Amino acid sequence: MFHKLRQRLLSWEGFLLAALLVIIVFNSSMSPAYLRIGNWINLFELSIEKIIVALAMTFIIINAEIDLSVASVMGLAAGVLAWLHQAGVPFPLAIILALASGAVSGAFNGFWISFVGIPSLVVTLATLIMFRGGARILMEDQSISGFPDWFNALGQQSLVGPIPFGLILFLLLVVIVIVVLQYSGFGRHIYVIGNSSDVARYSGIKVRRIKMVLFTMSGFVAALAGVLFAARLGAVRGDSALGFELDIITMVLLGGVSIFGGSGSIYGVLLSILIVLNLRNGMSLVNLTGHLQTGVIGLLLILSVLLPNVANYLRERLDRRRFAQ
Amino acid sequence: MTKPIFQMEHISKRFGATQALADVSFELYPGEVHALIGENGAGKSTLIKIMTGIYQPDQGDISLDGQPIRVNNAQDAQTRGIAAIFQEPMVFPDLNVAENIFINHRDFGPVVKWGKMYAEAEDILAELDILLDVRQPARGLTLAAQQAVEIAKAISLDVRILIMDEPTASLSLHEVAQLFKLVQRLREQGVSILFIGHRLEEVFEISDRITVLRDGKWVSTMPRSEVTTEGIIRDMVGREVGTFFEKTSVPSDDLLISTRNLSKEGAFSGISFDLHRGEVLGFAGLVGSRRTDVGLALFGIDPADSGQIIFQGEEQKIQSPEQAMSAGIAYMSEDRRQLGLSMPMSIATNITLPTLKKYLTSWGLVKRQAEDKTAEKFRESLTIRTPSIETLVEDLSGGNQQKVMLSKWLNANPKLLILDEPTRGVDVGAKADVHRLVDELAASGLAIIVISSDLPEVLAMSDRILVMREGRQMGILTREEANQETVMNAAMGQAAQTVREE
Amino acid sequence: MNNLKKSIRPGQLREFVLVFLILLMMFLFSTQIENYFSPRFFNRISTSVAIIAVVAIGQTLVVLTRNIDLSVGSIVGFSAYFVGQQLVQDNGLSPATVVLMAVALGALMGGINGLLVSFGGVPSIIVTLGTLAIYRTILVEISNAETVLTANLPEWLLDLPRSNIFSIGDLDFRLMVGVALLAVVVFALILRYTSYGRRLYAIGSNPEAAKNAGFPSRTIVFTAFILSGALAGLAGFMFLARFGNITVVAGLGIELESVAAVVVGGINTNGGTGTIPGALLGAILINILEQSLIRWLSISEFWRDFLLGFLILLAVAADSVIMSRIRNLWAQNGAHSKLGRTGTEGKDTHVS
DSSP, X not given: OHHHHHHHHHHHHHHHHHHHHHHHHHHHHHOGGGGSHHHHHHXXXXXXXXXXXXXXXXXXXXXXXXOTTHHHHHHHHHHHXXXXXXXXXXXXXXXXXXXXXXXXXXXXXXXXXXXXXXXXXXXXXXXXXHHHHHHHHHHTTOOEEOOOHHHHHHHHSEEETTXXXXXXXXXXXXXXXXIIIIIXXXXXXXXXXXXXHHHHHHTTOOHHHHHHHHHHHHHHHXXXXXXXHHHXXXXXXXXXXXXXXXXXXXXXHHTTOOTXXXXXXXXXXXXXXXXXXXXXXXXXXXXXXXXXXXXXXHHXXXXXXXXHHHHHHHHHHHHHHHXXX | OOOOSEEEEEEEEEETTEEEEEEEEEEEOTTXXXXXXXXXXXXXXXXXXXXXXXXXXXXXXXXXXXXEEOOOSHHHHHHTTEEEEOXXXXXXXXXXXXXXXXXXXXXXXXXXXXXXXXXXXXXXXXHTTOOOOTTSBSTTBOHHHHHHHHHHHHHHTTOSEEEEESTTTXXXXXXXXXXXXXXXXXXXXXXXXXXXXXXXHHHHHHOSEEEEEETTEEEEEEEGGGOOHHHHHHHHHSSOOOOOOOOOOOOOSOEEEEEEEEEETTTEEEEEEEEETTOEEEEEEOTTSOHHHHHHHHTTSSOOSEEEEEETTEEEOOOSHHHHHHHTEEEEOSOIIIIIOOTTSBHHHHHTSTTGGGGBOTTSBBOHHHHHHHHHHHHHHTTOOOSOTTSBGGGSOHHHHHHHHHHHHHTTOOSEEEEESTTTTOOHHHHHHHHHHHHHHHHTTOEEEEEOSOHHHHHHHOSEEEEEETTEEXXXXXXXXXXXXXXXXXXXXXXXXXXXXX | OHHHHHHOOHHHHHHHHHHHHHHHHHHXXXXXXXXXXXXXXXXXXXXXXXXXXXXXXXXXXXXXXXXXXXXXXXXXXXXXXXXXXXXXXXXXXXXHHHHHHHHHHHHHHHHHHXXXXXXXXXXXXXXXXXXXXXXXXXXXXXXXXXXXOGGGSOHHHHHXXXXXEEEETTEEEEHHHHHHHHHHHHHHHHHHHBHHHHHHHHHHHOXXXXXTSSSOHHHHHHHHHHHHHHHHHHXXXXXXXXXXXXXXXXXXXXXXXXXXXXXXXTXXXXXXXXXHHHHHHHHHHHHHHHHHHHHOTTSXXXXXXXXXXXXXXXXXXXXIIIIHHHHHHHHHHTOOOSSOBOOSSOTTOOOO
């Protein structure tokens, strides 16, 4: 059974890898510019906020929870930043407060989930509306721009060689996530809770505290992404980052993380991030518009679960027939 | 003898590399109680699932009333009058008792006539002498009551063959007696019953014939009058096993923990006992007597709200499992699957779960080598049968899972170990291992609380027995005072005067 | 007290609490807003409740089986736009054809969801999160960014939102509200009095047991999604009638509102409990909140979402805390059987 599971995991990641290679080959045949390093960096840059939040979402989903409010937290944090800036607060302080607003929002989610015991799907659905409302209260219907040059440069120009700040941040987070999830005691606890929070509680693990930490972290990371979004676009509106949660959750689930928690690896998620990014790039190369891309991502999400199921079903039928003979 | 109602001939079933059943044949006669026994993994469950249409056999024939049949799915089995009742009843908690009885019916009809349904449900329950309010939701019914509902459901379906898969595993003696009365009544009505059980006393009490399976193969089928305990166990295990457990450990007079008037609103009250190092204290009582709640309070999962816990001379307020663990209290749950073990994770991971801190570097990373060493140590000392410590716990047999769970808590070096139903769903061989191990642990100075519905087990293992009834402590019996009768009397609230109050 | 307990089930108590909450809220708003109880306000709320309620009924069926349908917003938008487009091309289509078209379209999209969930084994949250995007994308693609305009729609459709079944003074009882109420009654009866309805509860109550039970649980879940889609299609038609101008973003966010209505209305997201009247009350509560907050001049419209989200959270929290207490009380006192009960949190038994 262990080997079977391992094989399946391996084969899912193998499947993702194969899919990625196909997309890369296709894209490079469509455009010679595709394989240039500049294009790859650009491809990451275009979705940098989403892929950063996807890393945090991986923790949440492995823990058998979900956070639908991340895009709203991104919008809220960006809103806090812009509003404070407009109100004349020194910019570095505004950034700190924006990040803090994200952590507080996440902790707010965590409180209802861990201590009141409401399902995270319901809590974050409500706070999705609520935090977006918060962003709208701050921004009303205006667009705020005119951030300091250094801030805009952080989002729009490269920092080290050709690599921009956002990508460096992402790579740094990837290393941290790999270490925490695969090698640390905290990561172990996240998997155990994802498999069964009762077993964890009966083993003396502080389930509530860990969930609280995770949601606070999710909020903080979302805020970080929101601030980055403000820097990259140079402007913030009340509906900044609206609807990003779909893409983010898709990236995680496509990566083989079970929606029921307890299984999945960060490597699968990294592969699925690469697939989503390159697929979008490829679709742009063949002139498929932005909205069609969203549809394809949705389709991908369903297929990512449907295909292994169908494969299993066929295998079982084949087995049965073989033994019947 | 009459003709068999149901026959299975040369049935084989394979799952991947495992041959779950190999050339198994047996038959059921009308109105007989046929016991099917064997260790875990002997193929009993597979056999039942084939009978009820959940699995299809790879080879072999099934016939009903002498006619060959195929049971394609659960509905098919139902139409043919074959029904099964499982250890964990499959009730729908949000529906009421009457609905649960009728929900499966083909002639349930597109429109529910509530009045008629309630009346018919009441009739069926009355016929079976079951006292239940048909309007009450199934949520919150005891396991025994849920089983009664399932039996009523089967009866209402005009069942001819009733399969009972370890129906007594979670029942108290009193409830088992009630269940057996029901079985008796069904037999009189001509229903054939296939009874799967782990407790041999019960199997002997209820069955007409006994079939033993081992490793997916048929071993023997004999009338009850011709079997002996030793013979059956030999058939099951394939070797001689000492059936009698001899307790060797002797309690010290070094007091470890006392409780005084420990109470929790809505669960239990007035629990007072002393427990010494090296002593085994049994907790006996019917299901619903709240023994487990006391265990959970001592472990801090559901803390008590009044009364004292004095641990090593100091009063302790235990509010969380963490506090309990740091004081030296461990609690092994009765429910391996839901509460005890993380099934899809490895043996090693499970063993170090409560004590993971000991295996972390200062950066919080897991020291895999140290972890593996611990797991290997327990694998050897507790004889956990597994290809590797990386094997997933869900792939182990019940007995080996139980040993992993024991390892997990022994590794925490507790001073007080609370074992809740330590041998539930465990086969004979592993059960003996667990009993011996508990005795060794007590001999090494551990204080142990054993909560068990298996009365012979409690009597054999304990130095003293605390009897509970509906959340109240009925008394504590010494080893000399305790026997089946005195414990049951106390548990049923009778003759409290014969029980010495502590 | 005991008689009261016998005659009132926890579910009903929950509905009384909701009615009380609605009345309390209306009272509070009436002290803040001048001329709060105006007929115009009533008419506006009743129309918007009607649309959400129809969607929420379908959502209830799905949530009862321990699933969720997040695609309903896209289905509403799709069918509103598609039907609108057909009407623009042919003003002569009969009302019955049009309604049927909307319902069938919705049923088809719901059927796809159901197929993937029941027979494809894909969790409903994944399926409907996916189709939420896919259905919307198809809509955007076929629309060529054109808008259905009121001016191009037939008269009867434009008159529909203002046509009444009856009115009392200025209080109009609109046809669309009637349709919604009819749907509520029909589905409430289905849930209470048909084996189909009871089996929806059974499936959500214990999916494992349902799998091996003597009824086709997969088909039942499948049909729940079809019905949810069909009702969303109907709501799409109502949406078209109400607004007239339909863009490709029509119905965006209705999935959130319907889930909110269902959750506030006491339908457990773990399946098995909840009623259609509860969902209706949930829809009413949320709509009154929304509309009242807009009218409450002392706060800006930007505060609306913020407060709405927070109040939904409070409603659910109050529910989970208070209702679990009440249920426990009810269960404890309900013990009058020889076989007995474990009480509420009986740790001696663990039934999964």
